[in-house]
Amino acid sequence: MRALYDSKSKLDDRGIKALLSETEKYRTWLKVEAALALAQAEEGFIPREAAEDIASVRFEDLDLEEMDRIKARVGHGFVPFVKVLVKACRGEGAKYVHYGVTTQNIQQTSQLYITKEVNRVFKSFIADILDNLGTLAGDNADTVMAGRTHGKHAIPITYGYKVSVYISELLNSLERLEECEKRVFVAMMGGAVGGFNATGRPGRRIQERVAETLGMRPMDVPSRNMSQMKVEYLMNLSLLCNTLHKMAEEVYYTGVEEFSEVSESFTPGTIGSSTMPQKINPKLAKGIIANSQKLYSLSTTGLYSAVRMFEGDSSSYMLFDGLMEEGLELATEVLIRGEELTRTLHVNRERMLQNVNLNRGLDNSEYVMMNVAAKLGKDKAHELMYDKAMKVELEGRDYLSVLLEDDGITAMFSEEELRSMIDPASYTGLCSEIAAEMAGKAKAAAGELRARLG
Known part of the structure; x- marks a missing residue:
């Protein structure tokens, strides 16, 4: 098991699991071998008839059972595929299968091709x-809540502002993903050590055409x-x-009864515990957190x-084959949950x-201080408001009365002005x-x- 699965793994992955299947891997090997043969024919490196013979082989023509038998005998992960592809050719192509290249040329190019296709699906999730x-930021642009630093109340913000942080980071991530495509999704046809020893000068043009x-x-x-x-x-x-992990952490923790600010939407009939009938657990956030943490490693x-x-x-x-497959599976589990979480999140405005x-008005003490600072200077204003804030904290009093x-x-200020100053809605910047x-x-x-994806 590469990713961490639960009931939410049943969400629609938009075909990613099929792209990561053994069948798709073999289909892609065949696609790359065909592209190689046709490119070699264009450069006159192998006969055109041979290339067309190789390219005409269908996946259904490959004897996969025979491939498994050969694998058990020869102990190589790719040679058995070459053997059954040779047998599937009907003519001269059999002489030119896998000509002038090595195993990793086909396997790595195929894996990165599949990754490219999965990445397109990832981007469709990112778009959604x-x-x-x-929608969440726009609907909650004015939803006042406590801003928190170091785990404690700081000054008021709006929930839409908090969501804008997630948006900004995701836009950066999208930019990185698209910018790296030219370096990541690359074809490699250089042969055993990468120097085109077997194909010579045509080898580079062949590689360019395959790509x-x-x-x-x-x-x-x-x-x-x-x-x-x-x-x-x-x-x-x-x-x-x-x-998405950052967002899930806040959903996971601020959904607890003591906060009750944001939570996953509840679907009637969903069960949270086998022994506690009242449990409504954050199933989406849990899967995002766990799979993200594993992905980082x-x-x-x-x-x-x-x-x-x-x-x-x-x-x-061997290691990178596993890392890439695992990374794609883990990211899939995060994104399928992230899409549903962001679409169905419940925001409790009243509780916010x-x-x-x-804190009985203390969250706006900076606002009061800045108004006082305009008359007394910042340092004196800070000292004065510190004394008032500590009196509220230590004596449990109301900030306005203090x-x-x-x-x-x-x-300096009327009661009405002070009352306005300590209203959280008046100080969200x-x-x-x-x-x-x-x-x-x-x-x-x-x-x-979406337009780029077509």
Whole structure:
């Protein structure tokens, strides 16, 4: 088991699991071998008839049972595929299957091709998540709540502002994912050590044509000892999922009864516990948190393996094959949950307002201080308001009454002005504006991304 599965793993993955199947892997090997043969024929490296023979082989023509029998006998992961492909050819193609290349050329190119296809689906999820977050930010641009730093109340914000943080990070992650495509989705046809020893000068043109056929880019140096592009992609997936993880953590914890600010929507009939009938658990957030945390570890493992010596190392290939598949599966589990979470999240506006007033007005002490500072200076104002705030905290008193009993303060401000100053809704800065702005950016980015995906 690579990813961490639960009942929410049944959500629609939009075909990703099929793309990561053994069947799709073999289909892609065949696709890449066909692209190679046709490219070699274009360069006059093999006969055109042979290339067309290889390209005409269908997946259904391959004897997979025979492939398994050969694998048990020869102990090689790819040669059995070559053997059954040779047998499936009807003519001269049998002489030119897998001509001038090595196993990793086909396997790595195939894996990165599949990753490219999965990445398209990932981006469709990102588009929907951005759209969902845009709605969430826009609808809650003015929803006042407590801003918190170091685990304690700070000053008021709006929930839409909090969502704008998620939007900003996701836009950055999308930019990284798309920018890295030219380095990650690359074709490698350089042969045993990457120097085109078997194909010579035509080898580079063959590699370029294979890449073009597959919608990829050719590697500048097709060395079998280059894996940084895989580590980069895993890191980018980690950063993408990290934002959904951040959101899930807040849902997980601020959904507890003591907060009750945001929570997953409840579907009647959903069961949270086998022994506690009342339980309504954060199922989506749980899966996002667990799968994200496991995903983060893959990049570190990959960095250690990317430095293996010499021009090729099968232990590194074996590890990266697993890391890439695991990374794609983990990210899938995060994204399918992230889309539903952002679309169905319940925001308890009343409880947010109640919680921001728990400190009896203290959350606005900075606002009062800044008004006092305009008359006394910042340092004196800070000292004065610190004394008032500590009196509220230590004596359990109401902030307004403490302010009103100070003749110096009442000489500067009326009761109505002070009452307005400690109203959380009066001190959210540009939170509403930022939320509305980022809601618009999220909606626009979602639309543009969908247009690019077609």
